[in-house]
Amino acid sequence: MTGSFIHPGLIMIIGAVLIPVIPKGTAKKAYILLLPLLAFISILSMTEGTYWATEFLGAEIVMGRVDKLSILFGYIFTLAAFASFLFGIHVKEDGHHIAAMIYPGAAIGSVFAGDYLTLLVFWEFMAFSSVFLILYGKNAKASAAAYRYVLVHAFSGIVLMAGIIIHVTNTGSFAFNHVGVLDLASSLILIGFIINAAVPPLSAWLPDAYPEASVTGAVFLSAFTTKTAVYVLARGFPGTEILIYLGAIMAVYGVIYAVLENNMRRLLAYHIVSQVGFMVCAIGIGTQMAINGATAHAFAHILYKGLLFMAAGSIIYMTGKRKLSEMGGLYKTMPLTFIFFTIGAFAIAAVPLTSGFISKSISLSAAGASHNTFAWLMLTLASTGTFLSIALKIGYYAFFGKDKGLPAKDPPLNMLLGMAIPAFFCVFMGFYPQYLYRLLPFDVPYYPYTLDHVVWSAELLLLTALGFWAFITIAKPKPYISVDTDWFYRLGGRVFLCFAHRVVLAIDEVVTNLWKTVFLKLLKNIANVSWGLDVSIVDGAVNGVANFVIGLGKRMRRLQTGHLQHYAIATLVGIVILLNLIYFLR
Numbered sequence: 001m002t003g004s005f006i007h008p009g010l011i012m013i014i015g016a017v018l019i020p021v022i023p024k025g026t027a028k029k030a031y032i033l034l035l036p037l038l039a040f041i042s043i044l045s046m047t048e049g050t051y052w053a054t055e056f057l058g059a060e061i062v063m064g065r066v067d068k069l070s071i072l073f074g075y076i077f078t079l080a081a082f083a084s085f086l087f088g089i090h091v092k093e094d095g096h097h098i099a100a101m102i103y104p105g106a107a108i109g110s111v112f113a114g115d116y117l118t119l120l121v122f123w124e125f126m127a128f129s130s131v132f133l134i135l136y137g138k139n140a141k142a143s144a145a146a147y148r149y150v151l152v153h154a155f156s157g158i159v160l161m162a163g164i165i166i167h168v169t170n171t172g173s174f175a176f177n178h179v180g181v182l183d184l185a186s187s188l189i190l191i192g193f194i195i196n197a198a199v200p201p202l203s204a205w206l207p208d209a210y211p212e213a214s215v216t217g218a219v220f221l222s223a224f225t226t227k228t229a230v231y232v233l234a235r236g237f238p239g240t241e242i243l244i245y246l247g248a249i250m251a252v253y254g255v256i257y258a259v260l261e262n263n264m265r266r267l268l269a270y271h272i273v274s275q276v277g278f279m280v281c282a283i284g285i286g287t288q289m290a291i292n293g294a295t296a297h298a299f300a301h302i303l304y305k306g307l308l309f310m311a312a313g314s315i316i317y318m319t320g321k322r323k324l325s326e327m328g329g330l331y332k333t334m335p336l337t338f339i340f341f342t343i344g345a346f347a348i349a350a351v352p353l354t355s356g357f358i359s360k361s362i363s364l365s366a367a368g369a370s371h372n373t374f375a376w377l378m379l380t381l382a383s384t385g386t387f388l389s390i391a392l393k394i395g396y397y398a399f400f401g402k403d404k405g406l407p408a409k410d411p412p413l414n415m416l417l418g419m420a421i422p423a424f425f426c427v428f429m430g431f432y433p434q435y436l437y438r439l440l441p442f443d444v445p446y447y448p449y450t451l452d453h454v455v456w457s458a459e460l461l462l463l464t465a466l467g468f469w470a471f472i473t474i475a476k477p478k479p480y481i482s483v484d485t486d487w488f489y490r491l492g493g494r495v496f497l498c499f500a501h502r503v504v505l506a507i508d509e510v511v512t513n514l515w516k517t518v519f520l521k522l523l524k525n526i527a528n529v530s531w532g533l534d535v536s537i538v539d540g541a542v543n544g545v546a547n548f549v550i551g552l553g554k555r556m557r558r559l560q561t562g563h564l565q566h567y568a569i570a571t572l573v574g575i576v577i578l579l580n581l582i583y584f585l586r
Contacts, residue, residue: 005051005064008039008074009112009122012081012105019101020094029089032097036085039108040078043071050114059174062114069295069441073111073231076299077104079421080223080306087310087418088216099132100220107224111231115174116164116189119232123160123196127153130225133217134209142212149209152195152202160192179236190237197229197280198273199246200253204486206273207257211265211322215313218265219418222309223302226272230279230298234441239286247281248378250274255385257484262323262477264312264394268305271348271390274382275301281379282363285370288442293362296440300347300359300429307344307422308390311337314411314419315398321406324394324477329403336410338399340419345395347426349387352457355426358433358448361457365446384464392468397477 015035022028048071051064081104091097106129109122127150134146166185168174179186198206210221237243254274261267275297282294314337321327331338347354350361360383367376410416429436433448 005046005049005066006042007052007064007109007112008042008078009105009107009109011035011039011042012101012108013125016098016101016105019097032085032089032101033082035101036078036081036104039105040075040082043074043078046071046074053114056117056174059168059172060115061117061174063109063118064112065114066112067441068439069231069235070111072295072299072439072441073227074108075439076302077108077111077224077227079425080104080302081220083418083421084216084219084223084306085418086421087219087313087415089414090412091214091216093136095132096136096214096216099129099136100217102129103133103220104224107228110228114176116167116176117174119176120157120161120164123228124157126225126228127157130221133220134213136214136217137212138214139212145209145212149205152205156192156195159188159195163188163190163192176232176236178238182240190240193229193232193236194246194280197226197233197276199250199277199280200273201485203250203253203273204484207266207269207484208486210269210272211263215317218313219306219309222268222272222305226276227298227302230276230283230294233280233283234291234294238283238291240284243280243284244372244375245284247277247279247284248375250277250280251382252378252385253277255382255389257482258389259385259393260482261389262325262479263481264315264322264324264327264398265309266482267324267389267394268308268312271386272305274386275305275348277382278360278363278379281375282366285366285372285375287366287370288444289362289369289446290366292437292440292442292444292446293359293364293366296359296362296436299436299439300355300426303422303425304344304347304354304356307340307419307426308348310415310419310422311341311344314415315408317415318408318411319406323479324397325479327398327404327406328401329399330406330408331399332403333406333408334399334410336416337419340416340423341399342391342395343423343426345391347430349391349461350383350457351387351391351461352449352454353427353430355429355436357457358430358436361448361453362446380460384460387461387464388468392465393477396468396472 012035015031015038019028019032022031046066048066048068050062051066053060053062053064055061081101084104085097085100088096088100103126106122106125110119110126113119113122131146131150131153134142134149136142137145163185164174167189170183170185179189182190195202206226210218213221233243251274254270254272254277258267258270258274261270279294279297279301282290282297315327315330315334316322318334319327319330343354347356350356364376364379364383367379437446
């Protein structure tokens with residue numbers, strides 16, 4: 001161990017163990033908020049370099065690789081964790097807080113991992129701690145979604161581990177750096193990463209699980225798993241061309257499903273898929289500007305997406321409603337929630353003077369600079385759909401539209417303060433983008449507020465708004481479920497049940513009848529023969545031996561007269577016979 005590096009992820013993971021022993025009330029709440037704050041201070045004190053390096057199986061293990069990329073993700077992960085804990089500090093279950101603390105701690109551990117072994121350990125900690133945040137939804141849907149979630153992420157971990165084993169076997173090194181050429185090992189590692197990034201068609205787990213989590217758990221889930229995947233892709237696979245097309249398709253894919261969705265948190269979950277698509281596409285482009293765009297957008301996305309999940313969670317917490325078709329008129333009863341939601345919606349839609357505008361535009365500019373027209377068009381289309389489905393659709397049908405008369409009010413103070421933190425940064429970074437740009441991995445000058453860019457963005461947003469008002473009746477949320485690629489395993493389940501009821505049941509009937517008519521009768525005959533043999537031979541032999549022993553015993557009893565002289569004479573005779581035998585046999 002070298003330097004003064006204090007691992008911020010371990011601060012949270014080890015600190016989580018002590019949560020149950022802290023006295024309930026103010027002390028416990030203060031302790032929970034203190035842990036991510038200490039982790040943030042630890043990152044503030046870091047200097048670039050390699051820390052906590054040791055050897056394992058003849059290879060170097062590095063738990064603390066500190067550079068601009070890891071520091072940027074460390075900052076936003078600890079900031080998001082603090083805001084999320086403040087939002088959910090009213091939760092009483094210690095188990096919920098433990099899982100919620102280990103989860104970002106493991107994500108931070110993944111960010112500072114300098115080798116594949118350390119990355120894999122924290123990767124699995126992240127997967128299995130996050131599943132409890134879904135289980136704390138405390139209903140049958142949450143339990144089923146958590147089960148599917150853990151299966152997907154267990155598969156992701158197995159694929160990743162297989163790739164790592166092959167990589168280490170081929171190279172003799174655990175070092176996690178730029179991968180380069182795609183061979184079997186790196187392809188498996190890439191698949192493990194993109195499953196966590198929710199790249200279609202491997203994305204159904206995200207909109208399936210996140211909406212079923214607890215109100216606070218969904219806020220945590222929105223921040224860490226997919227963005228950790230963005231980090232490892234930016235670290236290991238920048239410039240991998242296939243990511244350009246996967247990311248561009250991903251951006252539009254998520255928007256299409258979001259436009260169709262009625263469940264508010266499921267709609268927001270699809271927008272995680274879409275927004276991560278911007279980042280994946282930029283990583284695939286691979287230029288310094290594009291990597292800056294991906295990381296800046298990840299930073300901004302964690303804030304505004306967390307804010308949007310907080311606003312949605314506040315509505316669920318105060319009204320018990322999840323579907324847009326069941327809402328309306330909430331701006332009157334939940335005015336502060338409406339303001340915070342609007343800030344997050346404008347940020348994700350890249351409205352000028354918000355964080356989304358100054359981050360998303362870098363990726364679009366990088367696509368244009370690389371002359372990738374397909375990527376630029378797909379990302380632009382996704383931007384339009386984002387404004388349509390979040391700012392306009394949720395904004396109108398949840399907060400305006402027909403007033404459903406829901407007895408609601410703004411949530412408790414801690415939840416409002418939790419929303420205030422990301423809302424502040426969404427606006428602050430929009431006005432002062434240089435504070436974010438200084439943290440980016442590469443020193444590439446970028447100026448988002450050019451006249452052409454601002455006017456073009458404003459025109460695009462205005463045309464989208466006009467289109468929404470023109471087709472507002474068609475855009476009305478429908479009370480049905482949109483099925484994603486999970487259709488295949490839902491169909492697979494139905495096919496399996498059909499197979500079980502028809503084919504397996506028919507085979508079972510044939511086997512049962514065959515057993516009853518042939519095998520069972522044969523076994524009865526064998527049993528009868530065995531019984532006859534047992535009675536006539538085995539029992540006869542045993543009984544014969546027993547009768548012989550009994551008869552011999554009766555005869556021996558006659559020799560016992562009870563007279564001592566008889567016993568003496570018998571003993572003397574026996575000695576004489578024994579001596580004669582010895583004499584003749586020597």
